[in-house]
Amino acid sequence: MRLLLAPMEGLLDFPLRDALTRVGGIDRCVSEFIRVTGTLLPERAFLRVVPELNHGGRTRAGVPVRAQLLGSDPACLADNAARLASLGPAGIDLNFGCPAKVVNRHGGGAALLDEPELIARIVAEVRRAVPAQMPVSAKMRLGFNDDARAIDCAQAIEAGGACELVVHARTKAHGYRPPAYWERIADIRAAVRLPVVANGEVWTVQDARRCLEVSGCQALMLGRGMVADPGLALAVRGALEPVDWAVLLPLIADFWQLVATRVxxxxxxxxxxxxxxxxxxxxxxxxxxxxxxxxVNDPTRVAQLLFDGAAPHNVSAKLLHPA
Known part of the structure; x- marks a missing residue:
């Protein structure tokens, strides 16, 4: 069983990837998306979203990170993928699932799920643009307003040459409302030959087991469930001891330090x-x-309340111990 850490714009970014992968149990991460809108981005744009590129494409815990691109222009995405590949990510992922209105209005993310032919072109152009040994994967939802073309989109991703597909088992219209429709992932698995990873509404070990059973997948991508319970991946793997607050303290402190350097x-x-x-x-x-x-919004006051007044660059984990 493989466990992946999800990309979540505005939530699961570099500092949180760093903290969660240090807990353990995660095999690979996907970065939050890098938006491509008609220009060739400078290297710093990729490094800003995926600082792990400065360290062999891995988190401090050694977990590989695939960098995710979002856009709708096949040629422009291919050019950016080639530049990104030169920086050494653990692979390149393509976003066909973002539900954000500002992204969808410009034809990106989940909006592409109404155009499987364009999806196939995007995947094919990116696949051709990067070295053969560089993995190219994709993440999709079941559809935009409905899931009528879910299999078409999955087959388009396969036809384009992707090596793996993550399926978030909801449509754009569903947003993040439960439930996730894991049985539709099973339908997609039956229609394609590439490996399929199940994603959506896995908060507990019981959820994980049920998702694997219903979807038929051998891999899961964990998102909000892992953010809420950083020990979830270890628990899914059968760890006997839960990850308690004492284990999380230094990770929260380091997270605060990283946020202070980037935000x-x-x-x-x-x-x-x-x-x-x-x-x-x-x-x-x-x-x-x-x-x-x-x-409280003043970071100095936050440090006083939670870190005993320690400056963000000098936080000791033992201080984060609220009464």
Whole structure:
């Protein structure tokens, strides 16, 4: 069984990838998307989203990261994929699932699921543009407004030459509302030969087992469930001991440090609160921490409340211990 860490724009970025892969259990990550809109991006644009490119395309824990591209112009995506490939990612992934309105309005993400012929061209152009040994994979939803063309889109991705397909078992119209329709992943698996990875609404070990059973897949991509429970991948693999708050403390502290180096001061508190908001689903200590800073936006004040006044660049994990 392979377990992948999902790309989630505005949530599962470099600092959180770093923290979650250090917990363990994840085989590979996919970065949040790099948007391609008609120009050849400079190298710094790729490095900003995927700093792991500076370290062999791997997180600090050694987990490989595939860089994800989003766009709708096959030629432009191919040119950017070639430049990205030169930076040494663990592979290139193509986004056919983003439900954001601003992305869909410009024909990207899930909007492409109404155009399987264009999807096939995009995958084929990118596949031709990068070295043969560079994996090219894709992630899709079941469709835009409905799932009538789900199999067409999956077959288009296969025809274009992708080596793997992740299926988020909801349409764009479904958003992130439960349930996820894992049985439709089984239909897609039956229609293609490339490996299919199941994604969507896996929050617990029981969810993971049920998803594998219903979809017939041998691989899962974990997203919000892993953010809420960083020990989920280990638990799915059969770890006997849960990942408790004491284990998470240094990771939260390091996450805060990384956020401080990458995020404007006015947004730093929001990033920490966002993760604590997920963590409080599993950890009462996170609930206490979240309530302590829920209305606080000044990062200095956050440090005083949660890190005993330590500066963001000098945080000790033992200080993050709310009463």
């Amino acid at each position: 404007e001061p006015r947004h730093r508190a929001g990033r920490l609160k966002q993760w604590l908001n997920f963590l409080r689903r599993r950890h009462p200590e996170a609930e206490a921490a979240y309530q302590a800073v829920r209305t």
